[in-house]
Amino acid sequence: MFLKPAVSVLLICFLCEVPGGVTPAPLAHEIGQPAQQQQDQDLSLSTSDFMKVKLDISREIVGGLAMADFTKITQGADELKKLSLESGWNVLTTPDYFRLSAEFRGSTDRLRRAAASKNIDGTTLAYFEVTLNCVRCHKYIRDK
Template sequence: MNKFTLTSSRIFAIAMLSVVATHPLNAADPEEESKVKEFMQVKLSSSHDVLEGLVEEDFYKILGEAKRMLAMSHASEWYVMKTPKYKEYSTEFRDHLQELIGAAKDKNLDIAARSYSQLTVTCAKCHKHVREEQ
């Protein structure tokens, strides 16, 4: 992957994640909303670290942060909605993470970058769905 592609991917990912991070999921009460927002900030931080790992070709970092996000996707804070579409996006998110984990283990930058890109698109689509349903 050339430097321009990684730079373009980085700009796209940061822009998408910034939009997602500024639209917290509205929980039932302020305390719950705060917990969900904090949880999503941790996910955003891990996602940024994956991107950093991609740019630096640091497969250990990519692997660790992808595993962290996968574990987060099974936490109770993850389940902010029970619609079929939300479930579909969650499954898609996990599938992209599994592919990213495999690519990191194989030290395959091209597949890791593609998986990360698909992962961020899934995040944006899911957050849009949540906003539309609320």
Template sequence: MRKHGTEIVAVALLFASAVAATQFVKKSAAQESKPAPTVDSRDSKAQERRKQELSKFMREKLEASSDVLEGLATEDFKLIASGAKRMQRLSAAEKWQVSNDASYRQFSNQFRRIMEQLETKANEKKLEGAALTWIEGTMTCIECHKWVRNTIIAEK
């Protein structure tokens, strides 16, 4: 009975984080549709290109997340492990380091550590442990984004 309880909570949390991620995407799409103030058209073009590259790079996390979720749902431990590995690689890339702020670095380190744990749980074939670690991971997505919205984007 208790075991079932944690499963239900885990599923509910996974669902909640999926909803939160979707809202974040919608919100950033809305922000993008605002016309950017143009000072010099060449500068803003380069800036726009960088923004799009960053966006593409950041969206890779969504693909990796859906691999992890699929892996959890179908008990495919290889898929969970490869999604976790991909997120470790993304978080170590230069493009990821959009801020030198201590908080951002802390979120990044936390995220990478959780993705390492997730890979370990998947390799040990521990489904519930992997599910709970994934929930922790999605909380970090949400917390880091919240920080980014309130500091980096607000400064732009």
């Protein structure tokens, strides 16, 4: 009687371990993906990779905000701005796209200035504005 619950707990724990074997599912999924991506590679991978860098930098900035690491935030703001000045950025050449890009750059400048002031609230707000500009441009692209 005393052992029983322990045994069932053991069993449950063992069963809990098994769903760890759920890993094969995502793995199979991951294996399937590169093959598909390889097909697209020539067409859009470089643009896609280029664009994904924005997300990596944004994550770095969030990390910087969480740790009040203003150097990291400043670096991120500079990298985002630099990226927006590269030719790979100009996927579209409409006046609206250029305006949205300019507004985005303006917000990275304000983020940089806010980080220089070392005011965490102001810097967080400035980062929100950058994010707002990410979303605005993506919304524009989707609605086009």
